[in-house]
Amino acid sequence: QSLLPTGYTFRSLRRSDYKLGHLDVLADLAHIGDISEAEWTERFDYLAKCEGTYLVLVIVEAGDDEHEEKRIVGTGTLVVERKFLFKLGIQGxxxxxxxxxxxxxxxxxxxxxxxxxxxxKEVGCYKTILDCSAKNEGFYIKCGYDKEGTEMQHYF
Ligand code: ACO
Structure with missing residues (x-):
């Protein structure tokens, strides 16, 4: 928490965060489409029921009053996969x-x-992996990631 600049805080995504602009942040990442608050909330509830599997973290910018939350300015998700491989290893x-x-x-x-x-690391993952575009490789290298493997996809 103290690692963030003054005026920004980390917390988990909340059920009320549609109103705080969660989708506006994701819109800078990829196409979102029209999602109503009810649809967003249904997805939030689904993720919340998958206990210990989805962790959505947000960075919130404070308003003029430091206790007031102005808007979400960052988001990121950790999906915790429980494997049979690697002696029931847990991969993030x-x-x-x-x-x-x-x-x-x-x-x-x-x-x-x-x-x-x-x-x-705290929930027991032996590693985390991710896919990204070539233009973001440098960012993830700065975050401590190494390039490995080949990304494949199959659209339906
Ligand atoms: N290429 C190379 N280096 C980069 C890049 C990049 N695209 N972006 C940031 N960096 C460097 C910065 O210069 C900085 O280096 P420094 O410490 O030497 O000064 C370091 O990485 C950290 O930069 P931050 O300021 O923390 O990066 P920022 O807050 O801008 O976030 C991010 C980077 C997440 C890629 C942001 O630009 C973004 O949201 N882009 C649009 C959405 C997106 O592409 N998200 C990633 C999708 S991939 C995935 O989700 C797994």
């Missing part, structure tokens, strides 16, 4: 990292990654 998947365009370059992205990696 980092997904949907996004820092609001006007807040990029302030070190928030690297702090998001460090926080998700710390949580992954």
């Amino acid at each position: 998947h980092i997904e949907d990292i996004g820092i609001k365009a006007d807040q990029q370059g302030k070190g928030l992205g690297i702090k998001m990654l460090n926080a998700l990696d710390l949580i992954a």
Whole structure:
């Protein structure tokens, strides 16, 4: 927490965060489409029921009153996969990292990654993996990641 600049805090995504602009941050990452608050909340509830599997972390910018939350400016997800391989190993998947365009370059992205990696380690993951575009490789290398493997995809 203290690692973030003054005026920003980390916390888990809350059921009320549709109103605080969670989707606005993701919109800088990829196409979102029209999602109503009810649809967003249904997905939130589903993730919450999968106990210990989805952790969505957000960075919130404070308002003029430091106790007031102005908007979400960053988000990132850790998906915890429980495997049979590696003696029932637990592997972390980092997904949907996004820092609001006007807040990029302030070190928030690297702090998001460090926080998700710390949580992954604490819940017992032996490693975290992620897919990214070539233009973001340098960012993830700065976050301590090494390039490995080949990404494949199959659209339906
Ligand atoms: N390529 C190379 N280096 C980079 C890049 C990049 N694309 N972006 C940041 N860096 C460097 C910075 O210069 C900084 O280096 P320094 O410590 O030497 O000064 C370091 O990485 C940390 O940068 P931050 O300020 O923490 O990065 P930022 O807060 O801007 O977040 C992010 C980076 C998440 C890629 C942001 O630009 C973003 O949200 N982009 C749009 C969405 C996106 O592409 N998300 C990643 C999708 S992949 C996934 O989710 C697994």
